Amino acid sequence: MKKKIEDILNKKNKSKIVCLTAYSKNIAKILDLYCDIVLVGDSMANVLYGYKNTSGITLENIIKHTKSVKKGIKKSLLVVDMPKGSYNNKSLALKNAKMVMKLTRCDAVKLESNKKNFNIIKELVRSNIPVMGHIGYTPQFKKKFKIEGKTSQKILELIEEALKIEKAGAFSIVLECITPKASKKITSKLSIPTIGIGSSSNCDGQILVTDDMLGLSGFYPKFVKKYVDLSRIIEKSVKKYSRDVKNNKFPRFKNFLNG
Numbered sequence: 001m002k003k004k005i006e007d008i009l010n011k012k013n014k015s016k017i018v019c020l021t022a023y024s025k026n027i028a029k030i031l032d033l034y035c036d037i038v039l040v041g042d043s044m045a046n047v048l049y050g051y052k053n054t055s056g057i058t059l060e061n062i063i064k065h066t067k068s069v070k071k072g073i074k075k076s077l078l079v080v081d082m083p084k085g086s087y088n089n090k091s092l093a094l095k096n097a098k099m100v101m102k103l104t105r106c107d108a109v110k111l112e113s114n115k116k117n118f119n120i121i122k123e124l125v126r127s128n129i130p131v132m133g134h135i136g137y138t139p140q141f142k143k144k145f146k147i148e149g150k151t152s153q154k155i156l157e158l159i160e161e162a163l164k165i166e167k168a169g170a171f172s173i174v175l176e177c178i179t180p181k182a183s184k185k186i187t188s189k190l191s192i193p194t195i196g197i198g199s200s201s202n203c204d205g206q207i208l209v210t211d212d213m214l215g216l217s218g219f220y221p222k223f224v225k226k227y228v229d230l231s232r233i234i235e236k237s238v239k240k241y242s243r244d245v246k247n248n249k250f251p252r253f254k255n256f257l258n259g
């Protein structure tokens with residue numbers, strides 16, 4: 001059965017929420033078998049397009065990839081990242097989020113709060129657009145990677161930001177690269193689920209960039225568990241194919257189309 005926002009909310013304190021990213025149909029179809037949430041992340045900027053940061057990704061890119069992902073999704077909640085610059089103010093955010101929802105038929109959008117975008121979240125939620133928040137290391141607004149929530153003061157600031165996101169009406173919140181202590185405190189203070197990435201198991205759910213966990217991206221920080229080295233497997237297959245073509249072993253008679 002297709003997951004709804006309430007299903008995600010109901011998982012808090014009951015069972016862990018499983019999330020991964022997808023940028024295309026074939027991967028989405030596999031993720032859909034096991035994930036509660038599939039995110040079309042703006043991480044596609046680095047992972048797929050080879051940009052240095054996420055700012056090169058446009059709304060058009062996001063919409064195109066989401067349309068593809070949507071074709072592979074039957075059960076999971078489909079969440080779409082709003083790219084940098086697409087939600088600079090309330091009216092722009094509303095116009096663009098409405099367009100994303102209409103053109104992709106996704107279930108929700110995600111945006112980085114950057115300690116101030118609470119009214120934007122509120123405006124979208126008021127217009128029946130479900131929103132996932134994102135705090136901690138937020139690549140759209142922070143140039144340098146840093147683990148967040150190391151001091152008591154920083155933990156308090158993160159809790160305050162998370163509570164404001166919840167109050168604005170978000171249904172969940174990504175905690176990216178936040179200390180285990182801070183993640184635990186935020187998760188216990190909120191009634192909406194927290195989804196961690198590099199933020200320990202003290203969160204209500206986990207997300208990873210799929211290409212990282214499959215060994216495809218070449219980006220393996222400590223918090224990523226590489227479940228398979230897909231690059232090697234693909235390379236081996238391509239090598240075999242190349243050898244077969246050169247040695248006239250492919251195509252064989254059975255691969256011929258009779259016409």
Ligand code: KIV
Pocket residue numbers: 021039040041042043044081174197207208209
């Ligand atoms: O863009 C993305 O893939 C994300 C996840 C890492 C949470 O925001």
